[in-house]
Amino acid sequence: MWFWLLRRLGQVxxxxxxxxxxxxxxxxxxxxxxxxxxxxxxxxxPQVLAQIRAELFLDRPLPEQYARWLWRVLHGDxxxxxxxxxxxxxxxxxxxxxxxxLGGMAFVIACCIGIPLGVLSAVYQGRWPDVLVNAVxxxxxxxPNFWLGIMLxxxxxxxxxxxxxxxxxxxxxxxxxxxxxxxxxxxVLGNAxxxxxxxxxxxxxxxxxxxxxxxxxxxxGLRERVxxxxxxxxxxxxxxxxxxxxxxxxxxAGAVLTEQIFTIPGFGKLIVDAVFNRxxxxxxxxxxxxxxxxxxxxxxxxxxxxxxxPRLRHA
Amino acid sequence: MSAESPFRxxxxxxxxxRLAVFGLVVVALFVLAAVFAPLLAPxxxxxxxxxxxxxxxxxxxxxxTDENGRDILARVIYGARASLMAGVVAVTLAGCIGIPLGLLAGLAxxxxxxxxxxxxxxxLAVPFLILAIALAAFLGPALENAMLAIAITASPxxxxxxxxxxxxxxxTDWAEAARALGNPPWRLALVxxxxxxxxxxxxxxxxxxxxxxxxxxxxxxxxxxxxPPNPSxxxxxxxxxxxxxxxxxxxIYPGVAIFLVVxxxxxxxxxxxxxxxxxxxxx
Numbered sequence: 001m002w003f004w005l006l007r008r009l010g011q012v013x014x015x016x017x018x019x020x021x022x023x024x025x026x027x028x029x030x031x032x033x034x035x036x037x038x039x040x041x042x043x044x045x046p047q048v049l050a051q052i053r054a055e056l057f058l059d060r061p062l063p064e065q066y067a068r069w070l071w072r073v074l075h076g077d078x079x080x081x082x083x084x085x086x087x088x089x090x091x092x093x094x095x096x097x098x099x100x101x102l103g104g105m106a107f108v109i110a111c112c113i114g115i116p117l118g119v120l121s122a123v124y125q126g127r128w129p130d131v132l133v134n135a136v137x138x139x140x141x142x143x144p145n146f147w148l149g150i151m152l153x154x155x156x157x158x159x160x161x162x163x164x165x166x167x168x169x170x171x172x173x174x175x176x177x178x179x180x181x182x183x184x185x186x187x188v189l190g191n192a193x194x195x196x197x198x199x200x201x202x203x204x205x206x207x208x209x210x211x212x213x214x215x216x217x218x219x220x221g222l223r224e225r226v227x228x229x230x231x232x233x234x235x236x237x238x239x240x241x242x243x244x245x246x247x248x249x250x251x252x253a254g255a256v257l258t259e260q261i262f263t264i265p266g267f268g269k270l271i272v273d274a275v276f277n278r279x280x281x282x283x284x285x286x287x288x289x290x291x292x293x294x295x296x297x298x299x300x301x302x303x304x305x306x307x308x309x310p311r312l313r314h315a
Numbered sequence: 316m317s318a319e320s321p322f323r324x325x326x327x328x329x330x331x332x333r334l335a336v337f338g339l340v341v342v343a344l345f346v347l348a349a350v351f352a353p354l355l356a357p358x359x360x361x362x363x364x365x366x367x368x369x370x371x372x373x374x375x376x377x378x379x380t381d382e383n384g385r386d387i388l389a390r391v392i393y394g395a396r397a398s399l400m401a402g403v404v405a406v407t408l409a410g411c412i413g414i415p416l417g418l419l420a421g422l423a424x425x426x427x428x429x430x431x432x433x434x435x436x437x438x439l440a441v442p443f444l445i446l447a448i449a450l451a452a453f454l455g456p457a458l459e460n461a462m463l464a465i466a467i468t469a470s471p472x473x474x475x476x477x478x479x480x481x482x483x484x485x486x487t488d489w490a491e492a493a494r495a496l497g498n499p500p501w502r503l504a505l506v507x508x509x510x511x512x513x514x515x516x517x518x519x520x521x522x523x524x525x526x527x528x529x530x531x532x533x534x535x536x537x538x539x540x541x542x543p544p545n546p547s548x549x550x551x552x553x554x555x556x557x558x559x560x561x562x563x564x565x566x567i568y569p570g571v572a573i574f575l576v577v578x579x580x581x582x583x584x585x586x587x588x589x590x591x592x593x594x595x596x597x598x
Contacts, residue, residue: 018437142578147570253442275452
């Protein structure tokens with residue numbers, strides 16, 4: 001097991017290194033000279049341009065630029081925002097808790113929808129509840145997140161007037177208001193992965209229900225409810241939870257549009273604003289952080305899987 | 316009983332799948348709408364009118380009008396062009412990048428395989444939409460750039476799939492026989508491996524188109540895709556958001572269009588998978 005863990009950790013390093021090269025390379029796609037953008041009003045002054053280039057090491061060869069950039073990134077320095085004149089890392093740390101709250105709520109909502117529906121459809125395999133649940137899941141996957149958000153605002157906020165259409169109140173300020181401002185976006189965000197969780201749960205439950213221990217439990221004369229919920233579901237949840245951890249990465253991507261629609265000042269709004277403002281270091285920084293989080297989540301999922309599944313420990 | 320060709324059997328399987336056929340019909344309708352947009356659209360999608368600003372749906376304007384008095388039905392019909400083109404072009408491009416690289420990785424092995432699969436894995440580690448947004452942002456806002464960004468983002472899936480299939484195919488007896496007959500590796504890839512991996516690639520391509528259409532709509536919603544005044548479902552939703560209380564119809568129809576076309580591609584993809592997968596064969 002330790003050998004496996006080491007090897008798995010060893011895989012993370014090259015992946016992150018390649019990612020850093022790719023994210024650094026993004027800069028090279030940019031049309032035009034970054035120094036020109038940064039100089040703003042003074043773009044006609046060759047001295048200013050030369051100074052900016054020297055400060056950012058833009059006059060050095062690419063491998064050296066990359067090495068310097070990577071060195072700084074490894075020290076937690078993601079560069080300076082061109083617009084807001086603040087370190088990118090600070091900006092990200094400011095916004096991350098908002099998105100984590102949203103993502104956490106979305107994940108809970110997704111589990112509350114996806115897992116029971118998955119169990120239902122596995123228990124009634126091939127019959128109408130199964131067909132219905134699958135149709136709902138397919139519809140969920142096919143609905144663009146941002147459109148669902150707009151439709152919910154239209155229904156819940158504009159027509160019914162139940163919840164505020166946009167804005168955000170921090171949890172520390174007023175927990176109740178905070179919940180009111182985030183429940184709708186969290187539902188929208190959770191929708192996308194609840195369908196995925198449902199499919200995973202269905203497959204895992206079908207597998208578990210076909211196992212010998214389930215047959216034994218039934219043969220003992222246990223009630224069907226106990227067999228399904230206690231014997232089958234507990235075992236089926238193992239792959240679901242680990243796959244769910246990977247889906248958390250997808251939440252970060254979904255947050256981009258969801259936060260935009262509900263004007264929630266989180267991580268997603270940060271990257272969108274940065275895109276509009278051509279604030280490239282922020283875009284790079286956000287992509288880097290998201291990539292690192294996703295890679296680590298995948299690692300965490302693998303370790304979790306190993307921990308809850310004793311049979312793999314000796315493999 | 317006479318033997319049925321695999322193609323005909325797959326076709327028969329596919330058409331037994333009622334939902335998949337429904338999906339195919341919907342896709343066909345959208346393709347027709349995109350191709351014959353000038354004939355079908357009741358109005359010019361770009362023609363503004365100050366007397367018709369934000370009019371509710373009526374007999375003259377079935378889907379209502381937008382903030383510039385343009386007919387929404389006409390814009391939804393023309394918007395199919397941007398969406399379908401983005402979906403098909405981006406995925407074709409992704410296949411053209413991903414499949415050769417995947418075949419190369421699978422058949423050549425060695426450092427080429429390590430490098431290619433590492434890069435593909437690293438790209439897959441970034442959530443789809445975030446990578447697409449970042450690429451589109453750096454390339455600059457334009458529909459062509461959005462398509463390119465989506466294509467690059469979608470390509471690692473094709474690398475992984477075709478590499479896996481090539482590895483599997485390489486170890487089969489018929490590939491061994493072809494190699495023993497002295498076929499060069501490129502011939503092995505093109506003539507022997509590629510035709511065998513086309514079915515799973517078709518399934519993946521269909522599902523990728525659905526994903527690419529959502530991505531294009533998302534990028535256009537953020538202003539990174541189709542540029543105004545040209546219609547795109549994503550950018551229509553963007554302007555609709557500002558008039559949600561006064562003109563909700565602006566937000567409904569483009570979204571329904573995205574939902575329907577994405578659902579249709581997903582249904583076709585699922586149907587294809589069932590029809591082409593030899594393991595799920597029913598007589």
